[in-house]
Every structure is written in C-alpha cells, then in structure tokens.
Amino acid sequence: xxxxxxxxxxxxxxxxxxxxxxxxxxxxxxxxxxxxxxxxxxxxxxxxxxxxxxxxxxxxxxxxxxxxxxxxxxxxxxxxxxxxxxxxxxxxxxxxxxxxxxxxxxxxxxxxxxxxxxxxxxxxxxxxxxxxxxxxxxxxxxxxxxxxxxxxxxxxxxxxxxxxxxxxxxxxxxxxxxxxxxxxx
Amino acid sequence: xxxxxxxxxxxxxxxxxxxxxxxxxxxxxxxxxxxxxxxxxxxxxxxxxxxxxxxxxxxxxxxxxxxxxxxxxxxxxxxxxxxxxxxxxxxxxxxxxxxxxxxxxxxxxxxxxxxxxxxxxxxxxxxxxxxxxxxxxxxxxxxxxxxxxxxxxxxxxxxxxxxxxxxxxxxxxxxxxxxxx
Numbered sequence: 001x002x003x004x005x006x007x008x009x010x011x012x013x014x015x016x017x018x019x020x021x022x023x024x025x026x027x028x029x030x031x032x033x034x035x036x037x038x039x040x041x042x043x044x045x046x047x048x049x050x051x052x053x054x055x056x057x058x059x060x061x062x063x064x065x066x067x068x069x070x071x072x073x074x075x076x077x078x079x080x081x082x083x084x085x086x087x088x089x090x091x092x093x094x095x096x097x098x099x100x101x102x103x104x105x106x107x108x109x110x111x112x113x114x115x116x117x118x119x120x121x122x123x124x125x126x127x128x129x130x131x132x133x134x135x136x137x138x139x140x141x142x143x144x145x146x147x148x149x150x151x152x153x154x155x156x157x158x159x160x161x162x163x164x165x166x167x168x169x170x171x172x173x174x175x176x177x178x179x180x181x182x183x184x185x
Numbered sequence: 186x187x188x189x190x191x192x193x194x195x196x197x198x199x200x201x202x203x204x205x206x207x208x209x210x211x212x213x214x215x216x217x218x219x220x221x222x223x224x225x226x227x228x229x230x231x232x233x234x235x236x237x238x239x240x241x242x243x244x245x246x247x248x249x250x251x252x253x254x255x256x257x258x259x260x261x262x263x264x265x266x267x268x269x270x271x272x273x274x275x276x277x278x279x280x281x282x283x284x285x286x287x288x289x290x291x292x293x294x295x296x297x298x299x300x301x302x303x304x305x306x307x308x309x310x311x312x313x314x315x316x317x318x319x320x321x322x323x324x325x326x327x328x329x330x331x332x333x334x335x336x337x338x339x340x341x342x343x344x345x346x347x348x349x350x351x352x353x354x355x356x357x358x359x360x361x362x363x364x365x366x
Contacts, residue, residue, distance in 0.1 A: 102334065103335045135354070136349050137349065138342070
C-alpha cells in the first residue's frame with residue numbers, strides 16, 4: 001500500500017483527505033472565514049484538544065511515568081485523555097514512551113499508519129526524542145526517524161508534571177490549527 | 186577427600202567439588218579441567234558430550250542440579266586466549282542449595298555446539314540469544330533464529346570485533362567519543 005509523504009507528514013491515501021494535503025483541514029473557503037466559521041474553527045480545535053485519546057504505546061521506563069500521569073495523583077483525566085485506546089484506529093494521539101528498538105521500528109510505523117487523521121505524536125523521554133543514553137546498534141536514535149513528532153518531552157524519565165506540560169503544549173498547538181484551507185486562485 | 190587419608194592415598198586425595206568428582210566417575214574423559222574461582226566451581230567439559238554432562242549432573246541423586254539458571258557465551262578476543270569463545274551453563278540445585286558452572290570451549294571458525302534444548306526447555310530462548318549475539322550455532326535446536334535483533338540483521342553485535350554502532354552526536358566537541366578497544 002502506498003504512503004504519500006508530504007512535508008514529512010505521511011498520509012494514508014485511502015482515507016478521505018482534503019486536496020491540499022492538510023490532514024486536519026475540513027473544507028476549502030474562498031475569502032476570509034468570517035465570524036461564524038472562525039468560531040466554528042475554534043470550537044473544532046477546542047474539542048479536538050480537549051479529548052485527546054492516546055494509544056497505549058508504553059515501551060519502557062517512561063511508560064511507568066505515563067501510567068503515573070494517568071493515575072490518581074496527576075490525573076490525566078482532567079485533560080480528557082484518561083481513555084487510552086488499545087486500538088490505534090480509535091486513537092488520535094500516540095505517546096511514544098520509552099526506547100524504540102530496531103526490532104520495534106516497523107511496528108510503530110504500522111501503528112502510526114493505522115491511526116486516523118487528525119493524529120499527533122508526543123515523543124516522551126530522552127530515548128524517544130534522540131535515543132537517550134543508548135547510542136548503539138539496537139536503539140533507533142529518536143522515534144522521529146520513523147514517525148513525525150509534534151511535541152518532544154525531555155527527561156529520563158520525565159516527571160508526570162513534565163508530561164502534562166507536553167500535553168498542554170500540544171493542546172496549544174492544536175488550538176492554533178486552521179481547519180480551513182484557502183481556495184486556490 | 187579428608188586430610189586424615191592414609192599416606193599412600195594422600196597424593197591422590199580428591200579435593201574437588203563433588204560435582205566434579207561424580208561427573209568424572211560417571212563420564213570419564215568428559216571433564217577437561219576444574220577451576221575454583223572465588224568460591225565458585227567451573228567445570229570445563231568436552232563440547233560434543235555437553236548434553237550427557239548436563240543430564241548426568243541433573244540425574245545424579247547426590248547432585249540434583251535440576252535448574253538451568255543461565256546459558257550464555259563469552260568472547261575472549263584480544264585477550265590472547267585460545268579458544269575464542271566459551272559457552273557457559275549455570276546450574277542450580279534446589280535440593281542441595283548449590284550452584285555449579287559448566288563451560289564449553291568453542292574456537293573461532295568452528296562455532297557449533299550441540300543444543301541442550303531437548304532436555305532443558307529454558308535453553309530454547311537462551312541459545313537463540315547466544316546465536317543472535319555471538320553467532321554460535323546450536324545443532325539440534327528446534328527453532329534457531331534471531332531473538333533480540335531484527336530477523337534480517339547482518340552482524341552478531343556482542344562479538345568484540347563488531348563496533349558499537351554509535352551515531353555521531355552534533356556539537357559534542359568537548360566530549361571525546363568512545364573508542365572501540
């Protein structure tokens with residue numbers, strides 16, 4: 001199955017995508033959106049960012065901190081993200097929590113491809129961001145060699161507050177998105 | 186076996202670990218030598234008879250080494266030791282609370298060892314790990330393939346002549362990279 005690469009964002013061609021290639025776009029608009037559609041844009045962004053459903057992708061020690069983040073003290077449910085979906089097709093966020101080994105790399109690519117648009121990626125921890133302390137044959141030096149990443153959360157492991165900060169930054173990034181693509185010509 | 190031995194038996198008093206004595210009695214010629222290292226006993230045995238050696242250590246009623254605790258390999262490249270590889274079997278006896286290490290010497294170019302998987306099921310994945318990391322084949326293994334690295338990986342990473350596979354780190358002028366030995 002072919003995967004189209006546009007500006008390092010891979011798009012599954014079998015899903016309906018906007019002709020411009022922007023995976024979060026909903027419609028083409030000639031002229032400026034105006035009051036109603038701008039607020040509809042904000043509403044869509046708010047609803048997308050307030051209910052991010054992650055897919056369970058804890059690989060190593062960072063998964064412990066991800067579990068602690070969704071547990072009682074640091075409650076990820078406050079942000080609407082308490083529902084970790086086991087199936088990537090039902091999730092819109094993948095938190096890569098832990099070391100990505102050479103053997104696991106094709107699997108994470110497949111899981112990322114199975115997620116429906118719009119989708120975002122958080123690289124949690126040093127190993128997912130850059131390979132961490134493991135600069136060797138077995139560990140992929142950063143999951144961004146395999147999938148595109150939106151937010152990097154440094155730490156070894158990052159404390160739950162740091163992961164929550166990363167998720168909030170992702171929410172701000174989602175709030176800045178435009179669901180309207182200007183019409184050509 | 187005791188210091189009160191008669192004079193004509195003194196020079197043949199066997200002070201070895203009971204595992205070494207009984208193994209030598211049961212399978213003469215299989216035991217090449219015994220090493221005592223920091224309170225641990227290491228038996229260096231014949232490669233072709235490793236299955237019989239481990240079975241003897243397990244079935245002997247006085248020894249009862251019923252558990253294969255670990256199966257691993259060592260690469261002595263660069264240390265002026267011949268042969269290059271040792272395959273190491275660690276046995277544990279629950280009944281006697283005793284451990285013994287059994288070693289098989291493997292020289293470079295002839296890296297085949299009989300598999301002990303038919304007798305010890307836990308050796309299945311342990312031998313796959315040795316095959317993946319050191320490249321030592323186990324004849325008679327039911328499913329010998331890579332276990333840690335991807336199936337199409339080309340090298341045996343734990344061998345001492347295989348480089349670590351580091352990536353150069355940008356802007357690290359003040360920190361020298363690790364040099365391979």
